[in-house]
Amino acid sequence: MSRPLRADIDLDALRHNYQLACELAPNSRSLAVIKADAYGHGAVACARALADLAPAFAVATIEEALALREGGITHPVVLLEGVFEASEYQLAAQHDFWCAIHSEWQLAALEAATLPGPISCWIKFDSGMHRLGFDAEQARAVKKRLVASGKAQDLHLMTHFATADSLTPDYFQHQMAAVEELAAELALPLCLANSPATLAWPQSHAAWNRPGIMLYGADPLEGANDASRRLKPVMTLSSAIIAVREIAIGEPVGYAGRFVATRPTRIGVVACGYGDGYDRHAVDGTPVLVDGQETVLAGKVSMDMLTVDITDLPEAGVGSRVVLWGEGLEVNRVAASCDTISYTLLTGILPRVPKHYHGGQAREADPMASQAVDTCA
Structure with missing residues (x-):
């Protein structure tokens, strides 16, 4: 008799939660965030369960992205932290990984790289999280350099909200105002909403959303709303x-x-x-x-x-x-x-x-x- 401990993973619940994210933002496309082994649920199995629904996936590291390719996942995969060393750009070009660009060294490494073709690049704007990303002035220059390099295509602008889960909207609104001002100038598709913003802040729903923890049925909001109550545990x-x-x-x-x-x-x-x-x-x-x-x-x-x-x-x-x-x-x-x-x-x-x-x-x-x-x- 085997030890009775087990983790049952309900893939129908996973699909339900992804479809809820899409329903909440019908004019957006939703990346399925499956970093950290799909938040502990098994990245390859979860990606396969969502393969007919999600147009792309998102992970934190190139190792996670390569594991999806080894598991037969052919969708585009966004590297949310971009590359960690210059040589990874070769793998990104080979495997259709879309790369966040959040640091000067990443940008310089891409400019210096010899690649078989351009890479889809997502410029990370620090709208107030103060963790990764460029300020507005830097982001303007980054766009110009990426275009001039010939190494980038399909440019996007992304940011991350620090307080989208909060019942107090002030700082969220401050970040939204900052990204809206820059977006109007750069005229790039946006990727803004994480799970709490997907659930609670429709004004942040842009070309792409990136639901993560909500896919697995955990409510990320300080106070549940009608949408988060519809989540199903996975x-x-x-x-x-x-x-x-x-x-x-x-x-x-x-x-x-x-x-x-x-x-x-x-x-x-x-x-x-x-x-x-x-x-x-x-x-x-x-x-x-x-x-x-x-x-x-x-x-x-x-x-x-x-x-x-x-x-x-x-x-x-x-x-x-x-x-x-x-x-x-x-x-x-x-x-x-x-x-x-x-x-x-x-x-x-x-x-x-x-x-x-x-x-x-x-x-x-x-x-x-x-x-x-x-x-x-």
Whole structure:
């Protein structure tokens, strides 16, 4: 009998969430952002599931882009951080990777490169994130240099919003004003909206949007809106109770004895721990589902196990199904109990957790991956 921990990936939910992004912005095209192994969901399998819907994909590194090509994905792929060394421009030209240009050295390296043909380039404008990108004056010069170089084609202007998830719109509006002013001058197609802007700020919907975390069913907004409530979770992380302990009043559970029983307590031991990617910072009271009923974490998360209070679930016992997030339990709720965000939990799932794909294009999940594939209708 294998260890019961598994991550079920609902490719139909993934497709639903992508189609929601398109529905919200009918005059835009939407890049499917599948960086960080599709936020922990399996990049090749997710790309294949979206291949008939998405016109292009976006990743952070050329290694991620090459993995898509090796997995049979032929769509254009945007390198959101561009190249990390000059030699990567050769691969970009060979494989139809579209490159963000955010730094002077990237621009100079492209100007100096000998390429078989021009590369699609997306100029990164720093409208206020102050992380990557050029200011407005620099962006004007970058466009001129790219055109003069003969090494670039299909120029776009892109930016990244720092506070699109916030209930307070002031800084978002400041960034929008800055990019609108520059866009009017440069007359380039725009790529602006990330997931929260796709969900909440239609004025940012441009030639391209780039939904990321919303594709995987996690709401990125500080306050849910009608659109974000329609998202469907893609990953359900589940396991089972492997042992039950009866704990007397005053007895501790787990490392450092953080949880101490205040009543006669039944503790269920679950096969999942921080060695699988479940966050060790989860506090007592973190929500968990056991046989579909909500209960809580009781005690510190161990490397291979965690413990839950099943005192009020008399039918629960060895073999009871435990949902750690996903189906019936929003990952955001778990993340809040870990003082983190859903992105961290989803991308933190470690390789020993098997992924089981359902629906969509499940039959085409990567056959070379050490992942199980369920071909349920």
